[in-house]
Structures are given as C-alpha cells and as structure tokens.
Amino acid sequence: EEFDTSKTYFSVLETRTKMLADYACNCLNRYGVCVIDNFLGNGKGLEIHEQVQDMHQKGLFTEGQLMNSERGNSNLKHVRGDVLTWVDGSEEGCEDIGFLVSSMDAVILKCAGKLTNVSVNGRTKAMVACYPGNGTQYLRHVDNPNDDGRCITCIYYLNKNWEAKKYGGLLRIYPEGQDRVASIEPVFDRLLFFWSDRRNPHEVMKAFKTRYAITVWYYDADQREKAIKGYKGGMKPEIVPLHSHDQRSVNCDT
Numbered sequence: 001e002e003f004d005t006s007k008t009y010f011s012v013l014e015t016r017t018k019m020l021a022d023y024a025c026n027c028l029n030r031y032g033v034c035v036i037d038n039f040l041g042n043g044k045g046l047e048i049h050e051q052v053q054d055m056h057q058k059g060l061f062t063e064g065q066l067m068n069s070e071r072g073n074s075n076l077k078h079v080r081g082d083v084l085t086w087v088d089g090s091e092e093g094c095e096d097i098g099f100l101v102s103s104m105d106a107v108i109l110k111c112a113g114k115l116t117n118v119s120v121n122g123r124t125k126a127m128v129a130c131y132p133g134n135g136t137q138y139l140r141h142v143d144n145p146n147d148d149g150r151c152i153t154c155i156y157y158l159n160k161n162w163e164a165k166k167y168g169g170l171l172r173i174y175p176e177g178q179d180r181v182a183s184i185e186p187v188f189d190r191l192l193f194f195w196s197d198r199r200n201p202h203e204v205m206k207a208f209k210t211r212y213a214i215t216v217w218y219y220d221a222d223q224r225e226k227a228i229k230g231y232k233g234g235m236k237p238e239i240v241p242l243h244s245h246d247q248r249s250v251n252c253d254t
C-alpha cells in the first residue's frame with residue numbers, strides 16, 4: 001500500500017526514544033550520570049541554537065550575577081557571571097526549545113517504573129543559561145541539597161566545535177563517595193542526565209567563549225509532595241505536566 005512516511009517516522013522515533021530511555025535508566029541507576037550525543041541531530045540543534053542566540057541578542061536574559069556575590073569570588077568585582085531566562089517553550093520564538101523539552105519528556109516518560117526509587121510526575125520550565133565567555137564559572141554545588149523535589153537534572157548543550165582546551169567551560173561532576181571525576185564537554189546536541197541531589201556535586205569551569213545550555217529539572221512525585229507540604233521547596237511550586245510529541249499532557253503516575 002501507499003508508503004506512509006509519517007507513521008514510519010513516528011514508529012522510528014518511538015523505537016529510538018525507547019532505546020534512549022533504556023540506556024538512560026541503566027546509566028542513571030548504575031553511575032548516576034548519563035550522556036547522550038546527537039540527541040536531536042544537526043538541523044534541529046542549529047534551530048534551537050539560533051532561537052537561543054536571538055533571545056540573547058534581544059536582551060531577554062537576566063542580568064548576570066555579580067561574581068563577588070554569594071558565589072564567593074570576591075576578587076572579580078563587577079564581573080558578570082552566567083545569565084539566564086526561564087521559558088516553557090510555548091512563547092513566541094521558542095518553538096524549537098518547546099520541541100527540545102518535549103523530546104526530553106518523551107525519554108523520561110519511557111523511563112517510568114525503571115528508575116531506582118524515583119517516580120517522575122512533572123518538571124520545571126526550561127532554564128536557558130549563557131556564560132558570556134569572560135572567564136566566569138559556576139562554583140561547586142548540589143542542585144537539590146534539601147529535598148526540594150527535584151530528582152533528575154537534564155541539560156542540553158548548544159555549543160558547536162567546543163574545544164575545552166581553548167575555551168574551558170567543562171562541567172565537572174564529583175560523584176559522592178567515588179574518587180572519580182566526570183569531565184563533560186558542553187558540546188553541541190549533547191544531552192546529559194544526572195541525579196540532582198547530593199550524589200552529584202558539580203561545577204562549571206571558567207568559560208572563555210559564549211557557552212549556552214538548556215536545563216530542565218524533573219520532580220519526584222513523593223519528594224515534591226513532601227517539599228510543598230514542608231514549604232522546603234526552593235523552587236516555585238509550579239509543576240509542568242510532562243507531554244510528549246503528541247502534545248497530550250500525560251500524567252505519568254505509573
């Protein structure tokens with residue numbers, strides 16, 4: 001019969017998403033960190049990079065934090081650090097970021113029931129971050145040290161031809177209780193998952209070229225519930241339901 005490309009496309013996408021989810025679950029359960037390269041392909045990656053660059057040029061990012069503030073670098077007076085903005089991907093000019101986040105959700109949805117002690121039921125909006133490339137960094141920290149509900153950090157990098165030797169900007173993760181360090185280059189079209197809690201202290205090394213990344217944090221249902229009750233949740237209590245490509249908002253309470 002007629003070769004139905006759309007059905008084929010979606011079934012291939014479905015199969016690949018399932019494969020990526022299996023890989024992510026194994027890596028997270030075993031190492032607490034998972035790197036997936038060529039997540040969306042060159043074309044889509046470039047479209048996302050272009051949208052982020054436009055937002056940056058339009059001045060939609062926050063004022064960078066002064067590096068002599070709580071981040072501790074007292075000798076970097078008046079040096080601006082990372083700048084960021086929050087989007088849910090439905091805003092004008094953010095459609096490709098919306099596609100990225102739906103693609104992240106699609107993988108996480110297929111991990112349902114296979115992640116140790118975690119049941120994801122929602123996520124934050126997307127944080128689009130830019131290091132201006134003036135040697136600023138992000139000091140060693142834990143994303144969720146106090147059970148605010150976030151269980152998985154998901155970062156997508158946008159930086160073409162990144163050379164850490166020249167531009168720095170490595171993400172260094174120091175997995176708790178291990179004497180190994182994971183050094184992750186923020187390369188174009190790379191997707192990264194890691195547990196958001198104290199298992200993964202990490203830092204962003206000084207970056208000497210503009211460095212873009214898009215981060216989403218996934219919530220664990222129970223921990224988030226407790227955090228909101230205990231008002232411990234550092235993040236605003238706004239949970240975005242996961243939705244995969246067919247835009248159906250799926251409540252993955254499985």
Ligand SMILES: Cn1c(O)c(C(=O)NCC(=O)O)c(=O)c2ccccc21
Nearest residue numbers: 082084129138143155171202204213
């Ligand atoms: C700009 N930026 C960050 O870059 C990281 C972070 O850990 N980034 C890791 C990375 O980009 O590889 C953060 O965790 C973070 C948390 C709150 C506000 C801003 C933040």
Ligand SMILES: [Mn+2]
Nearest residue numbers: 141142143202
């Ligand atoms: Mn972090």
